[in-house]
Amino acid sequence: MKIGILGATGAVGRQMLECIEERNIACDELRLLASSRSAGKAVKFRDSELIIQEAKDTAFEGLDFVLGAVEAEFAKEFAPAIKQSGAVFIDNSSSFRLNPDVPLVVPEINGEDALHHNGIISNPNCSTIITLMAVAPIHRLSPIKRMVASTYQAVSGAGINGMRELEEEVKALAAGEAVQPKVFPAQIAYNCIPWIGSDTGNGVTTEEAKLGNEGRKILHNPEMKVTCTCVRVPVFRSHSISVSVACEREIGIEEAAKAIDAADGVRYLVEGYPMPLDTSNQDLVFAGRIRKDPALDGLALWCCGDQIRKGAASNAVQILEYIVNH
Amino acid sequence: MKIGILGATGAVGRQMLECIEERNIACDELRLLASSRSAGKAVKFRDSELIIQEAKDTAFEGLDFVLGAVEAEFAKEFAPAIKQSGAVFIDNSSSFRLNPDVPLVVPEINGEDALHHNGIISNPNCSTIITLMAVAPIHRLSPIKRMVASTYQAVSGAGINGMRELEEEVKALAAGEAVQPKVFPAQIAYNCIPWIGSDTGNGVTTEEAKLGNEGRKILHNPEMKVTCTCVRVPVFRSHSISVSVACEREIGIEEAAKAIDAADGVRYLVEGYPMPLDTSNQDLVFAGRIRKDPALDGLALWCCGDQIRKGAASNAVQILEYIVNH
Numbered sequence: 001m002k003i004g005i006l007g008a009t010g011a012v013g014r015q016m017l018e019c020i021e022e023r024n025i026a027c028d029e030l031r032l033l034a035s036s037r038s039a040g041k042a043v044k045f046r047d048s049e050l051i052i053q054e055a056k057d058t059a060f061e062g063l064d065f066v067l068g069a070v071e072a073e074f075a076k077e078f079a080p081a082i083k084q085s086g087a088v089f090i091d092n093s094s095s096f097r098l099n100p101d102v103p104l105v106v107p108e109i110n111g112e113d114a115l116h117h118n119g120i121i122s123n124p125n126c127s128t129i130i131t132l133m134a135v136a137p138i139h140r141l142s143p144i145k146r147m148v149a150s151t152y153q154a155v156s157g158a159g160i161n162g163m164r165e166l167e168e169e170v171k172a173l174a175a176g177e178a179v180q181p182k183v184f185p186a187q188i189a190y191n192c193i194p195w196i197g198s199d200t201g202n203g204v205t206t207e208e209a210k211l212g213n214e215g216r217k218i219l220h221n222p223e224m225k226v227t228c229t230c231v232r233v234p235v236f237r238s239h240s241i242s243v244s245v246a247c248e249r250e251i252g253i254e255e256a257a258k259a260i261d262a263a264d265g266v267r268y269l270v271e272g273y274p275m276p277l278d279t280s281n282q283d284l285v286f287a288g289r290i291r292k293d294p295a296l297d298g299l300a301l302w303c304c305g306d307q308i309r310k311g312a313a314s315n316a317v318q319i320l321e322y323i324v325n326h
Numbered sequence: 327m328k329i330g331i332l333g334a335t336g337a338v339g340r341q342m343l344e345c346i347e348e349r350n351i352a353c354d355e356l357r358l359l360a361s362s363r364s365a366g367k368a369v370k371f372r373d374s375e376l377i378i379q380e381a382k383d384t385a386f387e388g389l390d391f392v393l394g395a396v397e398a399e400f401a402k403e404f405a406p407a408i409k410q411s412g413a414v415f416i417d418n419s420s421s422f423r424l425n426p427d428v429p430l431v432v433p434e435i436n437g438e439d440a441l442h443h444n445g446i447i448s449n450p451n452c453s454t455i456i457t458l459m460a461v462a463p464i465h466r467l468s469p470i471k472r473m474v475a476s477t478y479q480a481v482s483g484a485g486i487n488g489m490r491e492l493e494e495e496v497k498a499l500a501a502g503e504a505v506q507p508k509v510f511p512a513q514i515a516y517n518c519i520p521w522i523g524s525d526t527g528n529g530v531t532t533e534e535a536k537l538g539n540e541g542r543k544i545l546h547n548p549e550m551k552v553t554c555t556c557v558r559v560p561v562f563r564s565h566s567i568s569v570s571v572a573c574e575r576e577i578g579i580e581e582a583a584k585a586i587d588a589a590d591g592v593r594y595l596v597e598g599y600p601m602p603l604d605t606s607n608q609d610l611v612f613a614g615r616i617r618k619d620p621a622l623d624g625l626a627l628w629c630c631g632d633q634i635r636k637g638a639a640s641n642a643v644q645i646l647e648y649i650v651n652h
Binding site: 146147148150152166170171174186187190191192193194195202203204212225226227229231233234235236240242244253273274275276277288289290291292293294295296300302 | 472473474476478492496497500512513516517518519520521528529530538551552553555557559560561562566568570579599600601602603614615616617618619620621622626628
């Protein structure tokens with residue numbers, strides 16, 4: 001098996017490499033592709049060194065899978081060449097997620113969808129993956145009709161530059177220097193920014209629209225009504241979500257907690273509560289604090305997961321594993 | 327007029343002193359009361375110096391108003407002596423808020439309630455004040471039936487020690503030292519803690535229960551159903567709230583935005599969005615991002631306000647002003 005990583009030098013691309021190593025995925029070749037700026041640099045992988053190659057249309061020849069960790073515009077640019085090469089493109093960008101002939105997959109939830117692809121499989125948005133990992137087990141008890149979510153999103157969602165910006169702002173403020181945001185629209189240190197992405201036209205951001213649009217597709221639940229507020233917070237790499245759900249039938253607290261804890265890839269904390277610091281640098285999503293939701297006549301809960309891992313890289317590598325194993 | 331501040335050395339007590347100075351409240355005496363540890367210390371006020379006196383039962387004699395900025399247990403301890411002295415006790419603690427004969431007041435919303443007191447008037451919870459300042463104008467258009475709120479609460483909610491803890495943790499981490507939380511149940515730097523207060527018995531925290539219990543009383547809206555998730559974030563002094571409301575009749579986005587902007591003490595941002603950094607150290611509550619809420623068949627919005635000022639000290643001083651002016 002030959003695997004390529006497109007965008008191998010970013011936060012998600014590097015994590016994909018680590019995931020492949022950790023999960024002992026057998027591959028005869030691992031090809032790291034990035035911009036010409038990074039081409040030629042060496043990266044450690046298992047007992048050897050890999051040399052980063054320039055991402056261009058001819059770079060995908062002979063590959064079985066390409067894991068995409070680039071922005072939407074580059075995913076679109078390279079998709080035809082990847083298709084041409086015969087490789088399956090598992091893309092982390094938003095480019096193809098809502099295409100009817102592109103499966104959008106969280107393996108623990110709708111892994112089977114991945115088997116019916118036409119060359120492209122999309123990896124969902126990070127907050128969407130983490131939220132759905134927590135609520136899908138409840139949805140399996142009784143379909144979710146309505147969902148309200150407010151996110152507490154880590155700076156890693158904006159990649160390595162986002163993480164650096166938080167670090168540098170904290171340093172600058174400690175030194176009494178002015179802060180000049182570049183990655184985020186405002187200072188993120190000691191602040192919350194309730195705006196991620198761009199306006200979809202009705203005041204809802206592109207990031208907020210994803211939970212509904214992608215969630216309905218992943219859960220095969222076209223009628224689910226979703227309200228989402230996406231907020232950037234000064235946290236490094238785990239996203240947290242405060243979420244309320246109302247299902248067709250009333251679900252009990254214990255019933256929901258048990259269903260979550262029995263599901264693959266997610267743990268329910270009976271004591272205490274998940275926090276972004278505790279859930280970083282690992283693959284599980286943690287849920288907790290399930291309680292009655294009087295406003296929705298449903299349940300409220302809190303969940304956290306590592307944005308770079310389960311929110312992006314690990315989920316993409318799991319899709320690859322799912323296809324290989326089925 | 328003679329005014330006392332009980333708990334004059336804490337974050338809220340100090341801010342009360344500042345508010346009295348800023349708002350040019352005429353007073354013949356301002357008596358600062360605190361624990362014996364602080365007694366004897368001098369504090370600047372207008373052109374003079376005030377000497378802090380020890381808070382004890384005989385310390386309230388001759389006062390017309392006592393502004394309370396102490397924990398619930400001390401508020402309860404001193405309430406009888408304050409009543410005995412004939413002073414009106416405007417208390418910022420949670421001790422008396424839900425007592426049927428104690429008005430719970432946000433002057434811009436239910437100022438008239440303050441006039442029907444029996445010696446004690448309660449200042450509401452900080453997140454409750456800030457959330458209600460944003461949604462009360464919508465409620466006046468049509469009664470709110472259901473509300474879902476997720477908070478992003480500043481460390482100032484835990485007083486000066488909470489603010490110091492965030493500062494010290496950031497310093498310690500920068501120096502590569504271990505962090506030892508004392509005020510908060512976990513490291514707050516670069517983290518979110520979804521637990522404030524204690525368990526009310528059903529998984530809901532005392533802090534979360536306040537928005538519903540206090541909100542119903544302040545809005546005179548006993549049937550309002552409220553779900554709240556309270557989360558501490560690494561922000562210094564403004565609370566933010568992501569809130570959804572459904573009213574008896576459907577309210578339009580423009581109609582709601584206009585109503586909010588026309589209300590006293592709150593501004594609606596048409597461009598951009600409120601952020602905790604921008605709304606600190608001033609008295610207005612800022613709302614923004616009103617949009618349709620498909621899950622509740624209502625409206626979603628975002629609001630921010632300074633926790634120490636409008637969330638506590640300024641609101642208490644405004645209650646005093648309201649009584650004096652009426």
